[in-house]
Amino acid sequence: MDFKQLVSHCKEYGFIFQSSELYDGLAAVYDYGPNGVELKNNIKAYWWQSMTQLHDNIVGIDTAIFMHPKVWKASGHVDAFNDPLVDNKDSKKRYRADVLIEDYCAKIEGKIKKDVAKAAKKFGDSFDEEQFRATNGRIIDRQAKIDSVLGRMNDHLRDEDMVAMKALIEECEISCPVSGTKNWTDVRQFNLMFSTQLGNISGEEGKLYLRPETAQGIFVNFLNVQKTSRKKVPFGIAQIGKAFRNEIVARQFIFRMREFEQMEMQFFVRPGTEMEWYAKWKETRMQWHKSLGTPEEKLRFHDHDNLAHYANAAVDIEFDFPFGFKELEGIHSRTDFDLNQHQELSGRKVQYFDPELNENYVPYVVETSIGCDRMFLAVVSNALQEETLTNAEGQESTRIVMKLPHPIAPMKVAVLPLLKNDENLTNAAKDVVLQLKKHTQVTYDEKDAIGRRYRRQDAVGTPYCVTIDHQTLEDGTITLRDRDSLEQVRLSVDDARAKILSTTQMHSIL
Ligand code: GAP
Numbered sequence: 001m002d003f004k005q006l007v008s009h010c011k012e013y014g015f016i017f018q019s020s021e022l023y024d025g026l027a028a029v030y031d032y033g034p035n036g037v038e039l040k041n042n043i044k045a046y047w048w049q050s051m052t053q054l055h056d057n058i059v060g061i062d063t064a065i066f067m068h069p070k071v072w073k074a075s076g077h078v079d080a081f082n083d084p085l086v087d088n089k090d091s092k093k094r095y096r097a098d099v100l101i102e103d104y105c106a107k108i109e110g111k112i113k114k115d116v117a118k119a120a121k122k123f124g125d126s127f128d129e130e131q132f133r134a135t136n137g138r139i140i141d142r143q144a145k146i147d148s149v150l151g152r153m154n155d156h157l158r159d160e161d162m163v164a165m166k167a168l169i170e171e172c173e174i175s176c177p178v179s180g181t182k183n184w185t186d187v188r189q190f191n192l193m194f195s196t197q198l199g200n201i202s203g204e205e206g207k208l209y210l211r212p213e214t215a216q217g218i219f220v221n222f223l224n225v226q227k228t229s230r231k232k233v234p235f236g237i238a239q240i241g242k243a244f245r246n247e248i249v250a251r252q253f254i255f256r257m258r259e260f261e262q263m264e265m266q267f268f269v270r271p272g273t274e275m276e277w278y279a280k281w282k283e284t285r286m287q288w289h290k291s292l293g294t295p296e297e298k299l300r301f302h303d304h305d306n307l308a309h310y311a312n313a314a315v316d317i318e319f320d321f322p323f324g325f326k327e328l329e330g331i332h333s334r335t336d337f338d339l340n341q342h343q344e345l346s347g348r349k350v351q352y353f354d355p356e357l358n359e360n361y362v363p364y365v366v367e368t369s370i371g372c373d374r375m376f377l378a379v380v381s382n383a384l385q386e387e388t389l390t391n392a393e394g395q396e397s398t399r400i401v402m403k404l405p406h407p408i409a410p411m412k413v414a415v416l417p418l419l420k421n422d423e424n425l426t427n428a429a430k431d432v433v434l435q436l437k438k439h440t441q442v443t444y445d446e447k448d449a450i451g452r453r454y455r456r457q458d459a460v461g462t463p464y465c466v467t468i469d470h471q472t473l474e475d476g477t478i479t480l481r482d483r484d485s486l487e488q489v490r491l492s493v494d495d496a497r498a499k500i501l502s503t504t505q506m507h508s509i510l
Contacts, residue, residue, distance in 0.1 A: 016254060046292065315331050
């Protein structure tokens with residue numbers, strides 16, 4: 001299923017709507033519909049429970065979006081949370097300079113892939129892609145070009161050399177996708193924080209920011225949490241909450257939004273032990289993704305080429321989205337940068353007394369940070385598929401099915417009376433809903449033929465359907481249909497409930 005189909009499926013089945021659609025929408029802002037909010041809440045619950053419930057040295061917190069403006073000065077966001085921006089003077093369109101350059105390299109990569117595919121077709125089974133890439137002159141030249149351009153771009157970004165960024169755009173002869181011209185402004189840094197104003201203070205003094213990450217709420221509460229929870233280093237603080245970034249490039253649906261949700265955990269450790277913990281959290285987080293059933297080949301690590309101003313090591317967990325491998329989660333060794341900065345700007349000590357070492361120190365921090373919306377997109381793009389089915393007579397049909405892991409599906413079971421107009425059946429079905437709804441997420445559907453109702457549930461990922469027919473009225477048994485195997489078995493309501501709960505509760509993937 002391609003990306004466009006995924007986006008329209010999300011709208012059609014009540015997962016995601018464009019924000020303010022009535023007014024033609026607001027770019028890069030989205031609303032979650034009835035199925036979307038259930039799925040998103042389940043993803044959050046999976047993260048929250050595995051972080052806090054399964055680790056006795058991690059506690060939760062929920063901090064405010066607004067923070068004292070000095071927080072963002074201390075964290076470096078006021079001075080360094082920038083993207084390089086460039087405008088095309090003819091189309092008046094604004095771009096991220098690094099994205100223009102990356103797209104240019106992606107086009108060259110596309111040409112390489114075409115050559116490889118052609119050769120693979122020509123040589124058949126005897127084709128050795130690695131050898132072909134290493135020996136074909138045209139591919140070697142193209143790869144060298146990509147490596148050189150990306151290498152220099154990363155150097156310029158690190159050095160904040162915007163003049164060199166513009167020269168690179170010109171050297172690559174990149175033109176505006178809208179106007180087709182190469183008439184560019186200078187490249188300049190653009191701060192990504194949204195700001196607003198306090199009601200009772202005018203001017204700069206009253207300027208507030210909408211937080212661009214949830215992490216700072218954890219840093220400034222480090223001592224509050226440590227003292228009240230009596231945790232000893234190493235320990236962590238977890239938080240789920242909204243973050244805001246004035247992204248210049250807003251595309252790829254909920255991949256890059258201006259308002260989004262983060263699930264972050266800051267793990268405070270003894271100085272000098274951070275690399276051990278960094279390695280441990282890399283593995284733990286990768287395992288979390290695999291436990292949800294994400295195939296290994298769709299996940300990979302990618303070390304950062306450019307370290308953020310606060311990090312001494314950083315890696316992304318990338319997922320193979322419909323538009324290629326992209327960052328899903330970041331694991332960063334943030335050193336003692338943030339706590340030190342808050343100590344300096346607040347003038348208050350932010351230190352931990354380590355009873356085993358008998359000394360005070362500013363702990364080092366390893367953070368894990370994942371976008372909830374990006375995780376949602378990864379989950380849906382992994383689960384949504386078009387399947388060809390063959391019936392007993394050998395006839396083929398297709399169905400759209402969202403093979404979500406059972407515990408995070410919006411609804412776990414749909415209860416369906418065989419006929420809408422038979423009150424005995426609809427009453428029996430409503431009685432089954434009553435028996436199930438205290439245990440799990442249940443939906444009821446009586447509209448349309450049973451086959452269409454099954455397809456509707458497949459399309460939103462409901463793992464089980466319970467069908468009520470005339471035999472139910474006689475012996476109390478129902479038919480339980482499995483979304484993936486399509487197997488149908490006759491069971492008592494109690495046995496069906498036990499079967500449903502055995503695969504749909506969160507502990508089965510924790
Ligand atoms: N506290 C560290 C931090 O915020 P980040 O790499 O900038 O690090 C962490 O962001 C995660 O937040 C990313 O891996 C991504 O999943 C998510 N994220 C970042 N910007 C986003 C955006 N504009 N829209 C949706 N998700 C975003």
